[in-house]
Amino acid sequence: MQRGFEIVSKYADQGLTLPYRTTKQSAGYDFECATDFTLPSIWRHDVLHAFKQLRHREALTTDELTAGQHDLKPYLVPTGIKAYMQPGEVLILANRSSNPLKHQLVLPNGVGVIDADYYNNEKNEGEIFVQLLNFGLRDVVIKKGQRIAQGIFMPYLRVDDEQAPQQERIGGFGSSDRT
Template sequence: MPKRGFAVVSKYANDGLKLPVRSTKNAAGYDFFAREDFVLKSIWRYDFIRLFRLIRNEHPLTDNDFQRASDVLRPQLVPTGIKVFMQPDEVFVLANRSSNPLKRGLILPNGIGVVDADYYNNPDNEGEIFFQLVNLGPRTKVIKKGERIGQGIFMPFLTADGDQGGLQQRNGGFGSTGK
């Protein structure tokens, strides 16, 4: 088996998905493409604006007000249909495209995404890579299938002396190590 690379998640094998590529000879990051057309709503929708108005007018806020605003602020997971494999001492770091915040108002709210080697072929989603994005722009954005949405970089990592490592086996997909 090769040391590191990409594959299409099996249920999307016939969808004509493009594997990540480096755009230039010296590019560190592999560009990822959207698996499907995806609607990324602006955070500046009614429930969020309503919360600001209530605060500004010093109205008491209810748990329902906070929940409705939180639902709007929640990042959306843009699917790629791609999985990544690597060596056990490597990590795949997901990063935003440098043009996304400036030109499109799209950010990765966590700064970077960390994909561990054991995420590949997990039982929940076969290791599909998703990009968490938040649309800070005033309008809804439609990301088209095949459009570049982010990039990923393979990196080695070091462990501390005496590290026992997590002795558990991964048993899920996205966010499963925090359960």
């Protein structure tokens, strides 16, 4: 097995579809949402309150900043899918072109990077989640089976004379963050 997709065990009997290419020339494999998921709009009371104060050049308290930032955070939308690949490969998650235009959804990180050692990690079995942000005025209900992102397997290169990292992946999403 060189590269591919599997359903994580907690979704084994939920009727999920493995990612697939829609046309012969598609580079990306379409990922679907694993469950019905409501993605709140970022335009909530706390954000609007903060913008209003900033517009009038009024100082924000720490609590107001925290509340406003909370409304602007992306959500992790579950796919129920994990991916395996060879060393020297990566799965890149990209937004579907219809998401911003039709659904007001964006990937706030631009692209998602799924490393080979994310597969079957201890924390979440390597389940792939798609970070999404809803910039529309209304909450968006993503239905189970709705396509939310696309994944592209790619090789990557290493620099000459690299001192190979010794750290092993011990967690799931964002586990290599050092902050």
